[in-house]
Each structure stands twice: as C-alpha cells, then as structure tokens.
Amino acid sequence: MAELILFNKPFKVLSQFTDTSGRATLANYIDKRGFYPAGRLDYDSEGLLLLCDDGVLQQRIAHPKFKLWKTYCVQLEGEVSHDAVEALREGVKLKDGLTRPARLKALKEPNFWDRTPPIRERKSLPTSWIEISIQEGRNRQVRRMCAHVGYPVLRLIRTHIGDWSLDSLSPGQYRSLRVNLPNAGSSKPPRGRRRKR
Template sequence: MAKLVLFNKPYGVLCQFTDPQGRPTLSQYLKQKNIYAAGRLDMDSEGLLLLTDDGALAQRITNPRHKLPKTYWVQVEGTPDNGALDQLRRGVELNDGPTRPAKVEPLSPPELWPRSNPVRERKNIPTSWLSITITEGRNRQVRRMTAAVGLPTLRLVRSAIGQWALGALKPGEYSETQIHLPQPSPRRGGRKR
C-alpha cells in the first residue's frame, strides 16, 4: 500500500520541504514523514499537489509516458478568440518544441479563495478563465502556452491530476489516502521475434 496525500498548495509556497532562503515550504503544512512531491507547481501557482511515500506511484504520476491528464483553471488577460483556443487545442510551438494537443474550454470564473497576493487587473483589459488539460509537464508549460497565443496567465490553479481532484480542499489543507498498486506482471522468458 502506498500513501498518497492530496494537498492544496497555496500561492507563494515552494514544492519542497526546506529552503535555505527561508521562503515558505511544504513543511509549514505537512508533518508526515518520508513523503515527497510527485510533480511540482511553481511558487506562483496554486492548487492540487500530490505527495507519496512510494517511488513507483510517483513515477506513474509524473512520467510523461503515462500521459496522466492534469487540469488547470487559468485566468488569462484578454478574451480568447476561436483562433487562440484552436491553437492551444492543436498544440503550440514553444522554445523547447511543440506541445501535445491540449483540451481547452472556456470556463465560468470558478469559486476560489482570495489569493494572498491579489491578481493584478487592469480596468480597460478584460480577463477570462479557461480550463486547460495537458498530458505532459514541462517547466511553466501552461503559462508559456497561453503567452504563445497572446493570452498572458494571471492566475493558475491546478484542479485535477488523473483521477484525483482538488475537491473542497482549501489552501493549506490536505487529505490522505492509501493506494493499492497492482504488481507488475512477470515477464515471460525469451525474446520477441
């Protein structure tokens, strides 16, 4: 059995347990021993972070080969047109290569907690919300994708990873569960021809 912790990472918190610079870390919220983040969220991103004590489970969550979907609620500056949405859906070219196609839908503003550092909004520029689901996890990928189509990200909240969702967890709250991992099937001898 593997331990899995679902944590709502607040804005401004690092996805690690120590920081030599004294910035806020997971240790201020989680007291469990021997658990590690399965994936990351930037300091300025919020929402679902999974932590586990099992390396095999962490690998299944984070390895792009498994194509585990990750869904984000993204507040962007501007109003997306069909062209920008279609670009995101097809995949966009980033400096480290093209992204896989994403599932992208307009989203009514979700009911979220106030952020400790309020989002900057300009009176004469509207903002919009999108639900974006990706199956890879490059550094700051969603932010780079929206910027590539002219929609800078203002706020980013991860709402789900695979079958696990943020649910009613408030920032800094977590829930813990046990996961039964199926054993890998034994390999048969001999080579394929």
C-alpha cells in the first residue's frame, strides 16, 4: 500500500520542498521524508494538494490520461453571467487550445477561512463565487478560463481531487492515509461539495 498526504496548501506557499528565493515551501509544514507532490497548485492558489511516497500512485493522480476531476471554488470579480457560465461549461479557446467541457455551478459565498493577506476588493464592484470541476491540468488553467470570459479571479481554492477532499483541514494542516493502488482516485465527477468549513 502507498501512503498519501492530503495537505491544505496556504496562499503563497510553493508546491515544492525547496526554494532559493526564501519563499515558503512544503518543508515549512510537512516533516515527512520521501513524499513528492502529485501535481501542483499555484503559489497564489490555496487548498488541496496531494503528496505520495509511491511513483505509481503519483503518476496515476497527476497524469492527464487518468482524467481525475479537480474541483475548485473560485471568487470572481463581478457578478458572473449565465453566458459566461455556459461558455465555461462548453469549453473555451485558450492560447494552448480548446479546454474540455467543465462542470460548473454558481455558489453562494462559502464559509472558508480568512486569507492572509485578505483579498483586495473594489467596493464599487461586486464579486461572485463559482464551483468549477475540470479534468485537465494546464498551467493556471482555471484563472485563464475565467479571464477569457471576462471575470478575473480574486481567490482560488481547490477542494477535491478525484474522491479526495479537504474536508475539515485548516490551512497548513495535513493528514495521511493508506491507499490501495487499484482503487486510487476516480474518474467520476464529484457529487457536489462535501462538508464546508
């Protein structure tokens, strides 16, 4: 059996264990040896990052051919329109090609932890939240998709990868579990959000 770490990566933490520029890394939070990230989460994004001690499991989680659904809660600048939601669902054409169809729904403002530093919002401009699930892992894909339809991302929190979720993990916390490789992950879309914080 492989061991898997579910980590709630805080804002402005690198998805790696070393950095020559003095930025915060996984080593500031995880003291277990022999674990490597299965995929990545951008420096300015938050939420679920998976790490494992087995190369086969790492490949199964991170490689696009296994098509694990990744779900994000995203705060957008402006009130998102029906047309934008439909465009994201169908796929949008980015510089590196057309995105696959996404699963998406509008959300009421979720009860997440406060971010440090807080979001810079313009008081004259409302914000909105969406939940979006994708099966790809292009560089900054969700941010680019939302910008393409006219809505800059203010905050992005990954909540699920396959069947794994943040559940009650606070920023900087992690938990580990044992995984049987035949059952690792899932190609099924998530059935909706699990417990909110």
